[in-house]
């Protein structure tokens with residue numbers, strides 16, 4: 001299936017649905033007990049039209065990136081989009097450079113399509129971090145850069161320090177997490193309007209509520225799901241995917257979830273349905 005794409009900052013075309021990898025291969029330390037299962041899940045997603053994989057240096061303390069390398073080995077690298085992230089505690093100049101090269105090594109790739117600052121760090125001058133990002137961009141080790149968990153003010157500060165297009169701000173965002181995220185508290189109130197006014201996309205992390213289906217058992221969601229012959233979770237995901245300049249990166253291991261989420265990219269919600277869901281939380 002072809003997943004719809006959006007062009008961001010006239011610089012990159014990205015599919016609205018990507019593949020999240022948190023907890024594949026461990027949390028803060030490696031867990032190799034289910035490697036084959038996760039590699040297979042990534043490959044199943046790639047075989048069914050996914051071409052963007054989101055990972056990070058801290059996932060499995062690097063092991064998740066190694067699993068991504070295994071999964072993509074036999075695919076045409078140029079057709080894939082690989083996002084990784086440098087931890088917020090590695091934002092000093094030399095740490096960013098080292099972290100990027102270590103990610104490239106683990107991913108066995110010459111470049112990252114998108115490199116994100118995983119979270120802001122008020123203890124490191126952002127000028128120093130952006131000097132490293134600008135160099136990595138110039139040298140071609142990263143094609144594009146973005147942010148994650150940055151406030152509107154912090155995003156504005158970054159914009160002042162580079163001429164490169166800022167592609168995305170990755171934020172906790174789903175049907176029930178709006179201005180009440182664990183890290184960002186003002187996503188709908190402040191961050192999204194600011195980012196969108198600057199052409200910066202929003203990448204929703206935790207887009208399928210970590211698989212929690214109970215909060216979705218509501219008459220409005222049941223009604224919209226029935227109308228579209230969809231599951232309630234597909235409607236929750238479609239609500240994000242129908243928003244302008246918005247991408248989602250659910251983590252999905254089971255074949256059922258992979259196929260369900262890919263199918264959700266074809267669900268068109270009308271203005272009335274979007275308004276009702278907008279006002280749900």
Ligand SMILES: NC(=O)c1ccc[n+]([C@@H]2O[C@H](COP(=O)([O-])OP(=O)(O)OC[C@H]3O[C@@H](n4cnc5c(N)ncnc54)[C@H](OP(=O)(O)O)[C@@H]3O)[C@@H](O)[C@H]2O)c1
Pocket residue numbers: 019020021022023054055118148149170171204205206207208209210211212233234249250251252253254257258260261
């Ligand atoms: N930037 C950041 O700070 C940050 C923070 C957290 C996450 N992330 C990124 O965002 C990605 C997604 O977030 P997340 O993994 O925390 O949460 P999530 O994607 O909302 O939830 C993943 C869970 O939902 C289940 N699931 C997937 N599709 C489903 C469906 N259609 N119906 C029911 N359950 C479904 C998965 O099950 P199965 O795996 O069993 O299929 C898994 O247990 C991460 O993997 C990571 O790449 C970024």
